[in-house]
Amino acid sequence: MSLLRQQPLAVQMNRESCLVLQLSRQGRHFVVDHFSQQHKNSLSDKGLNKDGIVSALDYTATHYQKIALDNHSQVEEQLLEKLPPQLKTSTGISYDYFTRDNEAEAVIGQRSALEELLAILAPLQMPVHVVEPAYQSVVRATNAVLPYLWPDNAVFESTMQWVIVELRQPQSILLYCKGGVFQRLEYVDTFNLLPYLLSAQMSGKFSWVMSFGDKAVQSSLDRQLEGQMQLTHLVLSTSPFFKNNPAPIVAALDNEMVLLGLALRGFNQWHR
Numbered sequence: 724m725s726l727l728r729q730q731p732l733a734v735q736m737n738r739e740s741c742l743v744l745q746l747s748r749q750g751r752h753f754v755v756d757h758f759s760q761q762h763k764n765s766l767s768d769k770g771l772n773k774d775g776i777v778s779a780l781d782y783t784a785t786h787y788q789k790i791a792l793d794n795h796s797q798v799e800e801q802l803l804e805k806l807p808p809q810l811k812t813s814t815g816i817s818y819d820y821f822t823r824d825n826e827a828e829a830v831i832g833q834r835s836a837l838e839e840l841l842a843i844l845a846p847l848q849m850p851v852h853v854v855e856p857a858y859q860s861v862v863r864a865t866n867a868v869l870p871y872l873w874p875d876n877a878v879f880e881s882t883m884q885w886v887i888v889e890l891r892q893p894q895s896i897l898l899y900c901k902g903g904v905f906q907r908l909e910y911v912d913t914f915n916l917l918p919y920l921l922s923a924q925m926s927g928k929f930s931w932v933m934s935f936g937d938k939a940v941q942s943s944l945d946r947q948l949e950g951q952m953q954l955t956h957l958v959l960s961t962s963p964f965f966k967n968n969p970a971p972i973v974a975a976l977d978n979e980m981v982l983l984g985l986a987l988r989g990f991n992q993w994h995r
């Protein structure tokens with residue numbers, strides 16, 4: 724899917740506040756046209772280019788599912804049959820999917836969370852073009868910043884596997900990717916993150932760890948992985964991406980991978 728508009732307004736919920744970002748392209752670089760933090764109950768459209776909204780649902784409000792398809796029933800029927808128990812008892816869900824070969828990949832969202840998000844966005848008086856799961860935004864942003872962060876002495880291969888870790892407390896979120904394409908996610912207790920990563924690496928799942936999020940956990944993980952031969956650690960940052968922008972904006976956006984991924988949605992033709 725692609726957006727008809729080429730300068731979408733990215734809005735990310737962050738507890739009681741909303742982060743708002745709008746980008747424009749100048750040659751090969753992106754420039755911040757607007758960045759602000761507003762209270763979610765008093766959103767204002769002042770100073771915004773009204774090209775429509777893209778936003779994201781948090782991991783807790785979405786479920787990713789990949790299933791093998793048979794030829795005897797509709798795709799929707801097969802997806803709904805294989806929902807996890809907590810979603811089967813949910814009062815309402817929304818879902819989207821695509822098929823490839825004999826598989827279907829689907830994203831299922833809680834309708835109540837989607838309706839709450841749309842109600843918060845309503846004061847902006849703009850059409851909401853896309854609401855996607857947060858992991859899609861993170862993967863898109865990671866793919867965008869990697870050329871700026873990739874070590875000079877490292878070889879990049881199109882079939883490489885890596886894990887993106889969003890560092891949180893008490894659990895961190897692991898997004899497994901192959902060649903820049905999302906494969907699956909899982910939750911890991913943050914206190915047990917390093918042993919888990921080393922164990923998973925030994926099984927051949929990945930050799931690169933890319934992380935962002937909680938700064939204290941980031942610092943600790945960076946120290947622990949320093950000198951490790953099994954894993955290569957890359958600290959994700961949006962700063963190099965915004966080097967042509969004022970320093971305060973660069974600093975404010977440094978850790979906002981979801982927000983950047985949303986803002987980039989309208990500049991790419993294809994989205995996963």
